[in-house]
Amino acid sequence: MANRFPPSLRPTPHFISLKREVFGRVTQCRIGHCFTGEYYSQFVPSEGIDCPCGEQFQTREHLLRECPQYEDQRHVLEAVSRDISLPEILGTKKGIAALAEFLESSGAFTKTGKPRQPPKLPSVEDEPELEDSDDDDG
Numbered sequence: 445m446a447n448r449f450p451p452s453l454r455p456t457p458h459f460i461s462l463k464r465e466v467f468g469r470v471t472q473c474r475i476g477h478c479f480t481g482e483y484y485s486q487f488v489p490s491e492g493i494d495c496p497c498g499e500q501f502q503t504r505e506h507l508l509r510e511c512p513q514y515e516d517q518r519h520v521l522e523a524v525s526r527d528i529s530l531p532e533i534l535g536t537k538k539g540i541a542a543l544a545e546f547l548e549s550s551g552a553f554t555k556t557g558k559p560r561q562p563p564k565l566p567s568v569e570d571e572p573e574l575e576d577s578d579d580d581d582g
């Protein structure tokens with residue numbers, strides 16, 4: 445079954461899953477269940493609550509509006525809401541579209557806070573050995 449598609453079509457499922465990961469992060473970010481110190485402080489006491497940029501308490505607002513780690517990507521949010529108003533970014537269609545773009549390019553709100561590498565494409569070596577029952581009959 446898995447071998448039916450020509451190799452040129454293989455990247456498609458990975459591409460879709462990468463997008464799905466971004467939209468998962470959009471949802472997590474909107475409802476506040478995301479990788480931030482703010483969330484950890486309430487639910488994951490073993491995790492640190494500070495931001496790699498040096499901010500003592502990493503909040504969702506900090507990451508979206510101020511964190512220097514994401515300065516290069518922030519213009520996407522500012523284009524929709526000049527002062528990056530959270531209700532606008534998290535609660536309007538345009539805001540959410542911008543948020544998705546921001547999250548995809550910046551890697552913000554991932555566990556590491558860095559952009560994800562696209563999954564490695566499968567190679568021939570990863571293919572399971574096919575059972576070759578015809579030859580076993582001898």
Ligand SMILES: [Zn+2]
Nearest residue numbers: 495497499511
């Ligand atoms: Zn920061």
